[in-house]
Amino acid sequence: MKRVLLSHGGGGEQSWKLIENVFLKNLKGEKLKRLEDSTPVDVGNRIAITTDCFTVSPLFFKGGDIGKLSVAGTVNDLSVMGAKPMYMTVGFIIEEGFPIEKLERIVKSMSDEAEKAGIEIVAGDTKVVPSGSADGLFISASGVGEVLYGGISSSSIKPGDAVIVSGTIGDHGACIMASREGFDMDIELESDCASLWSLIEPLLESGIHIHAMRDPTRGGLSAILYEWANSSRVSFTIDEEAIPVKESVLGLCEFLGIEPYHLASEGRVVIAVRGEDAQRAINILRKHPLGEGASLIGEAIEPSGSPKVIVRTKIGTERILDPPSGELLPRIC
Amino acid sequence: MKRVLLSHGGGGEQSWKLIENVFLKNLKGEKLKRLEDSTPVDVGNRIAITTDCFTVSPLFFKGGDIGKLSVAGTVNDLSVMGAKPMYMTVGFIIEEGFPIEKLERIVKSMSDEAEKAGIEIVAGDTKVVPSGSADGLFISASGVGEVLYGGISSSSIKPGDAVIVSGTIGDHGACIMASREGFDMDIELESDCASLWSLIEPLLESGIHIHAMRDPTRGGLSAILYEWANSSRVSFTIDEEAIPVKESVLGLCEFLGIEPYHLASEGRVVIAVRGEDAQRAINILRKHPLGEGASLIGEAIEPSGSPKVIVRTKIGTERILDPPSGELLPRIC
Numbered sequence: 001m002k003r004v005l006l007s008h009g010g011g012g013e014q015s016w017k018l019i020e021n022v023f024l025k026n027l028k029g030e031k032l033k034r035l036e037d038s039t040p041v042d043v044g045n046r047i048a049i050t051t052d053c054f055t056v057s058p059l060f061f062k063g064g065d066i067g068k069l070s071v072a073g074t075v076n077d078l079s080v081m082g083a084k085p086m087y088m089t090v091g092f093i094i095e096e097g098f099p100i101e102k103l104e105r106i107v108k109s110m111s112d113e114a115e116k117a118g119i120e121i122v123a124g125d126t127k128v129v130p131s132g133s134a135d136g137l138f139i140s141a142s143g144v145g146e147v148l149y150g151g152i153s154s155s156s157i158k159p160g161d162a163v164i165v166s167g168t169i170g171d172h173g174a175c176i177m178a179s180r181e182g183f184d185m186d187i188e189l190e191s192d193c194a195s196l197w198s199l200i201e202p203l204l205e206s207g208i209h210i211h212a213m214r215d216p217t218r219g220g221l222s223a224i225l226y227e228w229a230n231s232s233r234v235s236f237t238i239d240e241e242a243i244p245v246k247e248s249v250l251g252l253c254e255f256l257g258i259e260p261y262h263l264a265s266e267g268r269v270v271i272a273v274r275g276e277d278a279q280r281a282i283n284i285l286r287k288h289p290l291g292e293g294a295s296l297i298g299e300a301i302e303p304s305g306s307p308k309v310i311v312r313t314k315i316g317t318e319r320i321l322d323p324p325s326g327e328l329l330p331r332i333c
Numbered sequence: 334m335k336r337v338l339l340s341h342g343g344g345g346e347q348s349w350k351l352i353e354n355v356f357l358k359n360l361k362g363e364k365l366k367r368l369e370d371s372t373p374v375d376v377g378n379r380i381a382i383t384t385d386c387f388t389v390s391p392l393f394f395k396g397g398d399i400g401k402l403s404v405a406g407t408v409n410d411l412s413v414m415g416a417k418p419m420y421m422t423v424g425f426i427i428e429e430g431f432p433i434e435k436l437e438r439i440v441k442s443m444s445d446e447a448e449k450a451g452i453e454i455v456a457g458d459t460k461v462v463p464s465g466s467a468d469g470l471f472i473s474a475s476g477v478g479e480v481l482y483g484g485i486s487s488s489s490i491k492p493g494d495a496v497i498v499s500g501t502i503g504d505h506g507a508c509i510m511a512s513r514e515g516f517d518m519d520i521e522l523e524s525d526c527a528s529l530w531s532l533i534e535p536l537l538e539s540g541i542h543i544h545a546m547r548d549p550t551r552g553g554l555s556a557i558l559y560e561w562a563n564s565s566r567v568s569f570t571i572d573e574e575a576i577p578v579k580e581s582v583l584g585l586c587e588f589l590g591i592e593p594y595h596l597a598s599e600g601r602v603v604i605a606v607r608g609e610d611a612q613r614a615i616n617i618l619r620k621h622p623l624g625e626g627a628s629l630i631g632e633a634i635e636p637s638g639s640p641k642v643i644v645r646t647k648i649g650t651e652r653i654l655d656p657p658s659g660e661l662l663p664r665i666c
Contacts, residue, residue, distance in 0.1 A: 005660075006660040006663045007658070007659045007660045007661075009551075009663060010551065010552065010657060010658070010659060010660055010661040010662075010663070011550070011551025011552030011556050011597075011657060011661065012552045012555075012556060012595075012656055012657030012658045012659065012661060013656055013657070013658045014658065014659070015551075015552075034486075035487070035560075035564075036414055036486065036487060037383060037409070037410040037411075037413050037414055037547060037548065038381040038382060038383030038410045038411050038413075038414045038416060038476070038478065039381060039382050039383070039414075040379055040380070040381045040414065040416070040480050040483065041379070041380060041381070041382060042378055042379055043376060043378060043379075043380055044378070045375055045376060045377070045378065046373055046374070046375055046376075047373070047374060047376055047380070047477075048371040048372060048373045048374075049371060049372050049374060049420055049422055049455055049456050049475075049477060050370060050371035050372070050422070050456055051422035051423070051424050051456050051457065051458050051473070051475055052424065052458045053424040053425070053426050053458050053459075053460045053473060054460075055426060055460045055462050055466075057466075076370075077370040077371045078370075078371050080370050080371075081369055081370055081371045081372075081373065083371060083373070087382055089382055089383070089384035089475050090384070091384050091385065091386040091473045091475075092386070093386050093388060093426070093471055093473075096663075122382055123382050123383055123384050124384065125384050125385045125386050126386075127386045127387075127388045127664075128663065129388050129468065129663060129664055130663055130664070132468070133388075133390075133467070133468035133664070134466070134467050134468065134471075135462065135465070135466035135467065138426055138467075138471065140384070140386060140424045140426075140473030140475075142382075142384055142422050142424075142473075142475035143371070144380070144382060144477065145371065147373050150373070153367075153369065154368070154369060214370060215370065217344070218342075218343065218344025218345075218348075219343065219344030219345045219348075222345075223344050223345060227368075231368075262345075264344075323345055323346055324343060324344060324345030324346070325340070325343070325345045325346045325347065326340045326343060326345065326347070327338075327339040327340045327343055328340075328343035328344065328345060329343075330339045330342060330343070330429075330461065330462060330463055331460075331462055331463070331466070
């Protein structure tokens with residue numbers, strides 16, 4: 001089996017070969033092939049910029065892999081700010097000895113997802129570190145999008161705003177957790193990893209004013225609602241019964257004693273709109289395969305004391321949702 | 334001593350504290366403080382995009398550290414394409430247990446260099462991986478610049494073009510090599526790590542048409558000349574006597590039996606211009622403290638056979654320079 005060697009990271013002949021045989025072979029796009037120190041591209045006057053490091057373990061999971069995840073994560077971070085994803089860059093930190101075949105699968109999956117999502121990979125970097133200096137492979141990804149719809153902000157939420165999710169929550173987190181713990185469950189646990197621009201664009205085009213929008217990755221729904229609560233100085237009530245969670249995910253959560261609201265999704269979006277726009281927004285989302293499970297899950301209210309998130313349970317009681325805290329799940333994304 | 338914990342990467346309360354106490358405290362700029370998923374910024378219609386992963390070991394070295402290096406590397410990759418550095422993003426992959434005090438020194442140094450170089454850090458990401466999954470800390474950095482001067486390209490070099498370097502070569506590589514091998518040399522070995530926009534801008538403004546420009550990082554001067562040779566289908570002759578190399582760097586190279594032309598610089602630039610523009614370009618460079626050692630080192634010629642780089646030695650003979658090959662020095666940048 002061919003493996004990545006330190007010489008592949010040296011910047012010389014072997015590096016050139018790795019770039020040609022693995023990266024340029026599998027990644028499309030003329031701009032990348034220029035191999036200059038930076039890549040000129042055309043954009044509108046207002047762009048959005050984002051970056052993420054991907055350290056997920058395992059690298060391959062049901063529903064995706066680190067390559068697909070790095071594209072979807074980048075596309076989604078731009079989309080939720082109303083920016084049409086245009087260009088992205090990727091950086092690889094690879095441990096010496098990593099199998100070339102796996103690297104190629106990851107690059108191919110990245111390329112496929114980028115093509116599907118309509119984002120172009122225009123620049124990249126590869127570093128190889130000695131064995132023991134990294135665990136397998138890390139990817140960094142940065143994205144540039146054209147801001148078509150401004151004004152979306154974590155601090156724009158008003159009491160009375162509706163909170164909508166585009167589908168079941170926690171699928172990615174549950175999938176990674178189960179595959180890492182080696183659970184051999186009969187039930188299906190698959191990551192929801194997906195690029196969301198095609199789901200979000202019609203909503204932006206509809207004229208509905210979106211106050212805030214986020215993809216619930218690390219820290220899950222809970223992290224987003226607490227960040228919004230603190231930025232907008234509102235509290236939230238959410239209805240346990242209305243929040244879509246797959247039976248299999250709920251089962252895992254009950255087994256491990258964790259909240260599904262703390263689990264990461266990688267292909268979902270949480271949206272705050274004026275209460276009167278909620279149903280229209282849901283109708284638009286549901287027309288898209290990735291938004292079929294769109295649901296109204298709660299609303300923003302005037303805070304009494306410090307902003308908090310209140311869960312109305314299925315049995316009719318109320319409890320305060322904990323903000324995510326502690327180790328949760330390292331290397332989830 | 335406070336250390337980075339896995340919980341700092343969980344996306345919850347501890348993550349928010351680390352971001353506030355280490356990153357936002359030390360990094361300037363209002364845009365970063367918005368903490369949205371992506372950051373809107375204004376630009377011209379044509380931008381250049383670049384990305385790099387930084388894995389240098391040791392993290393702190395004479396003349397800089399991984400934080401300063403990540404900014405200078407980003408600024409330089411934009412500058413050499415004629416793009417004014419505007420915005421950058423940074424991603425940290427931190428091993429659990431990494432001392433917070435060292436992290437803060439790195440972030441501070443990054444902030445200082447960004448301010449000096451006139452580039453704004455607008456977005457970031459932090460991942461913490463379990464102990465044993467990474468060696469200390471890696472940084473990914475991406476940059477966006479406005480393309481003010483187009484047409485610079487590795488494939489634009491013509492026979493008769495002059496090759497200029499802005500100063501001594503190999504200082505960074507020699508410094509890292511010496512500090513890693515534990516050489517206790519009397520002689521001074523210091524990295525040349527520096528942001529080069531202020532050196533390059535006057536040259537771009539002068540109206541001299543720059544055919545190609547690169548910063549000689551991994552693989553050194555040799556890698557650039559071979560990449561240029563292959564892209565432009567030219568050969569190069571370079572004069573050993575004319576290439577500025579510090580005595581201390583030469584000493585280390587002789588001791589270890591390596592070529593200074595393969596050693597990385599992180600604050601130098603190699604430029605190809607028409608032969609008749611060479612002296613004017615050198616005069617402009619020499620006016621800047623970072624360009625005091627600017628020298629004409631050789632020229633592009635018609636290739637006979639496959640493109641190659643020929644060194645005219647000090648004793649008057651000629652030899653073919655090897656392209657960089659093999660492991661060279663892992664984790665140099």
